[in-house]
Amino acid sequence: MKRLLLASLALLLAYMGFAQNNCRYQEYQQQQLTANPGLAAIYDKIEQFTRTAQTNIIAGNGNNAAPLPVPDNITIPVVVHILYNQASQNIAEERILAQLESLNKDFEASTADMAKLPVYFRPFVANVGIKFQLAKVDPKGFATSGIVRKYTGIQNFLYDDRVKNSSRGGDDAWDSDKYLNIWVCNTVSGLLGYSSIPGGAKEIDGVVINTGVFGLGTGTNKGRTLVHEIGHWLNLRHIWGDGYCGDDYVDDTPKQQMANRGCPSGEKKTCGSTAHGDMYMNFMDFTDDACMYMFTFGQRQRMRNQFEIGGPRHALLYSTAITALPLPAPIPVPEEVPMQVSLYPNPTVNTVILQTTGGQNLLGKTAKLFTQTGQLVQSFIIQSNRQSIIVSNLKNGVYFLAIENAGLTTPLRFVKQ
Ligand SMILES: [Zn+2]
Known part of the structure; x- marks a missing residue:
């Protein structure tokens, strides 16, 4: 019995040690569907759209405004909501900027990690053509740094979306048709992040990341929890399809039995027929930050399809949160001196x-x-x-x-x- 307990403990520790990219994709989506069963039909519709959308189909949208085709380089305005309970969680601006820089490098496949990629997977690596930039204009039209900092009385956030609600200790989302909302907060142990997927309510649309894995602040952390979660935000699934040799709806990612953890090497064949085994260096696996560094062309297409006309992220192409000239700051009203x-x-x-x-x-x-x-x-x-x-x-x-x-x-x- 004692030996069994020790073995369990060892397993648990191994799990915790390697759980660098644990997200709660499945649990969170299940929670959403339970709360709102009507979402299933919406998700299905978006899934059909995602699979059939063709790049640059231009059709009338019924209101005379010319619909925008998806550009080669999409730039998404970002707002980072920093929720801190302790001063150390109110992270420095440099760390936020470093995270966005590494995020952009990961999305364009321009990191030094590419040198580690086995030859047989090199033809699959894609520059996604999506960039992320801190917003310059806030929802009211005023200039902003794209960073909102707020003290919270909450010590540990769960994946219950409380962090997205100002009246519950979080911070309200900015219009998700114009911004990608990223909430950075202290989450409960074992929860590194989670994301909404296209089709959910606007008020909770965005990505939640644990403060400790946001940016390049600590040891082996390379800010890739955010890359993984934005993958979900753009409708990517886990590479193993969240099932035994499941389907991630992407043609050029090999089937794999389950999540990989740690930092595997060599060919690891788990579902029989794949040519070179698991693509465990894919951002949508669960490997360590240092060992995941690529999206494929199929994943690129799936993400970009969200921006096609009629797609759930199309509105973001019209966002002027980076390009507009901000309104001048309001003139402060002098405080009235009582008579x-x-x-x-x-x-x-x-x-x-x-x-x-x-x-x-x-x-x-x-x-x-x-x-x-x-x-x-x-x-x-x-x-x-x-x-x-x-x-x-x-x-x-x-x-x-x-x-x-x-x-x-x-x-x-x-x-x-
Ligand atoms: Zn995930």
């Missing part, structure tokens, strides 16, 4: 001054002077912010000054001596 009204000197003999300071004035308003018993003794129109009131003819005693429609909360009172 203060006073009477002095107090007590007085001949004259009392009614002094008004602050935001508004009392010019033109009617003031009335009363005795302590409520008898009106004088009435006048206020003509100055420093108005003299002659009181030399009044009997000694306490007097009250009332000002019509002045909104004063405390009575004005003075003593005549």
Whole structure:
């Protein structure tokens, strides 16, 4: 029994050690479908579209605006929402920029890792033709760094989309027709990231990444959890098809039995008929960051098809979040100084001054002077912010000054001596 426990522990540790690219693709999609069974038909429709879309078919879209064909190089505006519970999670801008730079290199297949690729897989490597750039214009039209930083009281986020909701400790999505939303936060142990797939609700569209694997901050991390998750965001499946020798709906990725972990080498044939075995260096496997570095032409086509006319990501081609001139920053409204009204000197003999300071004035308003018993003794129109009131003819005693429609909360009172 003890030996069995130790063996289990060893397995668990091995699993944790190699779980560099664990995402919750299946669990998350299942959760979405359970919450909204109508999604299944939408996903199916998008799947059919993804398989049949042809590059650069131009058709009318019914509103006279010329539909955009998919350009050779697509640039996607990105907003990075940084949710931090501890100061160390509020990561530096350089790390965010480094992550985007490596992401772009991975998508164009221009990393030094390519030298490690076996000769027999080289013909399959694709430059996807999609770039990611921090937004320059926010949803209201103002200039932005494309980075939103926010403290959260939540220590560990699950894959329940709480991170995408400002009222639940996260940060609301920016319009997913114009931006790719990336939420960076501390997730529960074992969860490195997850992504929505095309067809879900706009408010939860985007990618969630654990802070520790975002950017090039630590050891073996090469920022490839984000590459993998954006693959899902563009409708790629895991390379093993999430089933025993399953189907990822991509023709040029070999079938493989299950996820690969760690850093395999040599030909690893797991589903019989493949020529050179598993393509374990594919971004859509579960291998270590250092050992995954390619997308295929088939995956490129599948991702790019999302942008075709009628496709779920087509609207992003019209986003001006990088190209538009931002509106000038709004002029700050000066804080209104509350009005203060006073009477002095107090007590007085001949004259009392009614002094008004602050935001508004009392010019033109009617003031009335009363005795302590409520008898009106004088009435006048206020003509100055420093108005003299002659009181030399009044009997000694306490007097009250009332000002019509002045909104004063405390009575004005003075003593005549
Ligand atoms: Zn995944």
